[in-house]
Amino acid sequence: MVSTTLMIIVFGAIATYLTRIGGHVVLSRFERIHPRVEAALNAVPAAVLTTIVAPYAAFIGVAETITLLIVGLLALRLPALAIFALGWLCVLGLRSLIG
Amino acid sequence: MASSKTEFWTGSRAALPIVTAAGPFGALFGALAIENGMTVFEAGLMSAILFAGASQMVGIELFGENIAPWLIVFSIFAVNFRHILYSAITGRYMTHLTFFQRYFSFFFLTDPQFALMELRHDQGKQLSFAWLMGAGLTFWFPWLALTIAGALFGSLIENPAEWGIDFLLPIYFLALVMGFRKRANWISIVLASGAVSILSFHFIGSPWHITIGALAGIAVAAIIGVPKNHKTVV
Numbered sequence: 001m002v003s004t005t006l007m008i009i010v011f012g013a014i015a016t017y018l019t020r021i022g023g024h025v026v027l028s029r030f031e032r033i034h035p036r037v038e039a040a041l042n043a044v045p046a047a048v049l050t051t052i053v054a055p056y057a058a059f060i061g062v063a064e065t066i067t068l069l070i071v072g073l074l075a076l077r078l079p080a081l082a083i084f085a086l087g088w089l090c091v092l093g094l095r096s097l098i099g
Numbered sequence: 100m101a102s103s104k105t106e107f108w109t110g111s112r113a114a115l116p117i118v119t120a121a122g123p124f125g126a127l128f129g130a131l132a133i134e135n136g137m138t139v140f141e142a143g144l145m146s147a148i149l150f151a152g153a154s155q156m157v158g159i160e161l162f163g164e165n166i167a168p169w170l171i172v173f174s175i176f177a178v179n180f181r182h183i184l185y186s187a188i189t190g191r192y193m194t195h196l197t198f199f200q201r202y203f204s205f206f207f208l209t210d211p212q213f214a215l216m217e218l219r220h221d222q223g224k225q226l227s228f229a230w231l232m233g234a235g236l237t238f239w240f241p242w243l244a245l246t247i248a249g250a251l252f253g254s255l256i257e258n259p260a261e262w263g264i265d266f267l268l269p270i271y272f273l274a275l276v277m278g279f280r281k282r283a284n285w286i287s288i289v290l291a292s293g294a295v296s297i298l299s300f301h302f303i304g305s306p307w308h309i310t311i312g313a314l315a316g317i318a319v320a321a322i323i324g325v326p327k328n329h330k331t332v333v
Contacts, residue, residue, distance in 0.1 A: 035324050
């Protein structure tokens with residue numbers, strides 16, 4: 001009996017590998033990719049990640065909403081690790097202030 | 100042509116900055132995987148065979164939320180979808196490799212690996228198998244080792260909310276979203292996905308906000324299309 005977790009990991013790995021060969025195997029057969037298809041493909045990661053973040057910004061609490069606003073602004077200037085560290089401090093600080 | 104050994108170490112050195120920049124997120128993934136109910140072995144396995152940070156984080160975010168396993172796999176697939184464009188581009192630089200070498204190299208096609216390959220190609224140098232392995236393995240080994248270290252450390256933390264650890268994933272995801280901001284149509288995609296996600300979360304419920312919200316953003320991008328001369332990838 002294989003656990004569901006292991007199944008998710010193995011199938012997730014297969015799915016990931018397919019994305020890493022997919023462009024070479026499939027897209028390279030076409031002379032050119034239709035601009036709308038390319039725009040759609042290109043939108044996928046930002047679209048998916050946004051849907052995960054949005055409810056956290058809207059429904060958790062004031063400290064969390066403000067933290068994400070600040071993280072969004074910091075991201076305009078700082079590298080990933082710095083954004084992340086400051087965001088962490090931010091949520092800790094605001095939670096202790098606002099509760 | 101430089102020897103394979105030299106090529107390997109040249110690739111390895113090129114990948115070192117990535118290790119310092121992205122490595123800590125491997126440790127974070129390990130720690131959060133434990134908080135979300137995975138074992139150290141499962142966290143390590145995930146880093147070893149997925150080797151795709153953002154999608155691994157998405158996997159553990161959805162894991163244990165009573166979400167159907169196929170939807171978790173599908174979300175991992177969706178977040179990694181960008182690799183399809185990378186592989187279409189880099190495949191052209193690897194035609195001199197054997198079938199096995201090429202398809203083995205594709206396993207290591209992460210965002211930073213793609214950037215390194217583009218850079219090397221732009222310098223007019225051939226992408227040898229040794230160079231690709233040097234770069235790929237130099238990132239892969241620390242990613243795995245740091246995941247395990249993070250997982251072992253994470254299993255020592257008893258009350259994650261007290262340390263704000265419960266809110267690290269959204270911060271991480273938002274930083275990723277912001278990282279895509281130079282891409283075509285970014286603001287329209289984010290606004291559409293964000294608004295539809297919040298509405299679906301409220302009126303339909305989790306996890307449908309992910310599927311419906313993402314489709315909204317993708318549809319908006321397809322409707323607008325890509326402005327002429329805009330480089331879409333990275």
